[in-house]
Amino acid sequence: MSDWYRDFANSGFGTTITKQLGLPRPAQLRRYEPGQPLLPGPAVVGSAGEGRLRDEVTGLLRDAGVTVVSPVAADGSTDGERLAAVLLDATGLTGPADLAAAHDFLAPALKRLRPSGRVLVLADPPTGTSSPAQAAARQALEGLVRSLAKELRSGSTANLVHVPLGAEGSLASPLRFFLSGRSAYVDGQVLAVTAAELPSAADAEQPLAGKVAVVTGAARGIGAAIARVLARDGAHVVAVDVPAAGEQLAQVANEVGGTAVALDITGDDAGPRLAAQLVARHGGVDVVVHNAGITRDKLLVNMDAARWNSVMAVNLQAQLDLTQALLATDGALKPDARVVCVSSQSGIAGNRGQTNYAASKAGVIGMVRSWAPEFAERGATINAVAPGFIVTEMTAKMPLGTREVGSRLNSLQQGGLPVDVAETIAWLAQPGSAGVNGQVVRVCGQSLLGA
Template sequence: MADWYTTFANSGVGTTITKQLGLPRPVELRRYEPGQPLLPGPVVVGSAGQGRLRDTVTAVLRDAGVTVQSPVTADGGTDGEKLGAVVLDATGLTGPADLAGAHDFLAPALERLRSSGRVLVLADPPAAAGSPARAAARQAVDGLVRSIAKELRGGSTANAVFVPEGAEESLAAPLRFFLSGRSAYVDGQLLTLSAADVPANPDEEKPLAGKVAVVTGAARGIGAAIAEVLSRDGAHVVAVDVPAAGEQLARVANAIGGTAVALDITAEDAGPRLVQQLVARHGGVDVVVHNAGITRDKLLVNMDAARWNSVMAVNLQAQLDITQALLDAEGALKPGARIVCVSSQSGIAGNRGQTNYAASKAGVIGMVRAWAPEFAERDATINAVAPGFIVTEMTAKMPFGTREIGSRINSLQQGGLPVDVAETIAWLSQPASAGVNGQTVRVCGQSLLGA
């Protein structure tokens, strides 16, 4: 499904009407298509402070076929060509005075940013600053990036990656993701990397070739989109959903050449049964996407135990149980395994009438954070995505006013699509994303609700 207002606002008649009435006109976002270049224009790379990543960034971009310009060119330039992206290396900040360099580089560069452009700021983690002045300068990047994201127009986004010393080799995959069309609906986000063994020369077209991926809740909506994107990227997908959704599940699995497994993930033996099948038929699993989720909304004072317990069972306890079963069974998780858990913006910001749902999705974030060290010891990763307002058949049934408000209160002024969530999950599932662990990435267009 598409965001009807975005489609209308960009049509011939819609453009005229929205201009006359002074209505917002969200643009159609640049989304990933296989074979497309990383960026539709050149990149300018600059620094603030004693940056240590500029050469690394330049090398990755040139390997991807991107033209890299100097900051001098960004200030006016000679040919006036619009920029596909702006990358600021802000590592090495020692105090607030160094932040002037960020302003001096970004202000002229942003004026040349094209529609659906990308802004990416790289910095050292504030937690490892060692002094109040350094911590202040590094934390300032947070406010800088979130504010830039709210100032950009035309479908452009701004994000930041904190890169500790020693984690430089982990940067290539996040750099490509945040600059590509895969991150179309990821805006105003901050990610912290860790040191990891990253494979050299990853396959950009089929990064999951030869991998086995499990997706729960795969029969429809976001789950079906996840299955499709993982398959497109080369994985054999084991699509899981409740027996009642068996017919639709089979259609999804057949369309991508995958395997359908009808399973109630809340059953006491669901984890062992799934593990047994994965080991017997596939020799284990490389990627597990915990997508299955339900809502049973009521104000807390009116909520019965059945509503509370069912949401907790599907959204949180099943993820815990199945993941633990995979960890306990020898050979179930293949080397370099990836677990991706679907949380929600509601788990970060809360939502009226969704105390059970919000609590369960916040619990997912806590689970991911707590398990990250154990997964790192196994050379594996566990992360979460937190979707915002995503246009699906379910949201189409909402009251018109509620639906429109929900889809517009973000910096991109539109609802996301299931493929936006799927692209982020597929990126976290790649072998090259080994340096991303214990993180939660919001796919919400920089929603104005929550952190």
């Protein structure tokens, strides 16, 4: 869907007007397209403290065809074109004094960052440190990155990845994600990786080739976008939705060459039925995306039991029941499966009139974190994606003022697209993302609401 204000603000006349009035000018974001390079220009890699990742990161970039240039000089000059990415290896910080090196590297480099550039900081987690000073320095990076993300303009993003000692092998997948157009609407976020057994390198264009993926709520909106992106990446998609959406569901399944399953996921036998069908027809499932969700908004004091219970049943209980059924059915969930649960920004920050919805989506996050150790023992992962304001047919029906406020209250000054959520889910579904487990990734353009 078109963003009329963004398109106007980037037109010749609109640029002049927005500059004169001091209005925001949202950028056209760099989004992923098959076949495009990881970055549209060179990258620079620097370090603060005795970093241990700089050489490895440089090697990963060069293997991906990225030109790595020398760190910029203090005046912001480089030996060539503007930078597409700035990467800081901040592992090895010993105390707050080491943070000066982060400033000294980042400040001049950012002057050369091109539109839709990427800033990525790699660091040790702030837990398990040898001293309070070291913990302070590591935690300080979170404040630095979240604030920097709010300072960047022209569609650029900044994110932080915690890489504990021993988890270096898990870095390649998040590195590619955060630098690519797949992460266009992921900004100001913190992700942690862990050591994991990684499969052999997959096809970069079709990392899900040969995989079977189940997507609930697949008939429309974000669910349909997820089905399309997973299919594009090589998966056979089993598209699930309620029988009432059967016609739209069949259209989506036919479009992606997948299978349509009309099923009320809140039914008492929905989990066992779906698990049995996946075993019988597909030999089990590799990827499960719990996307189905509903809203029944009302102030808590005016909310009836039906509104509360229906939202909990679809948004939370069904995810619990379906996952448990897949775990309990022999051969249903592959040992190295990827489960991705759709939460929401509302589940993190809350939202007026959505106590039921926010509670259900917060519950999804608790479920993911609790199940993560069990999934790790199987060689599998379970993660959550928390969308912010995503432009869909539903949001298009909102009053203009409400819609505009919702879409602009983030660092990228625009609403996200369903494909932004789908790209993040597809990345978490990749075999190479084995080191990302129990995480919550917000796809919200760094919303100004919540952490």
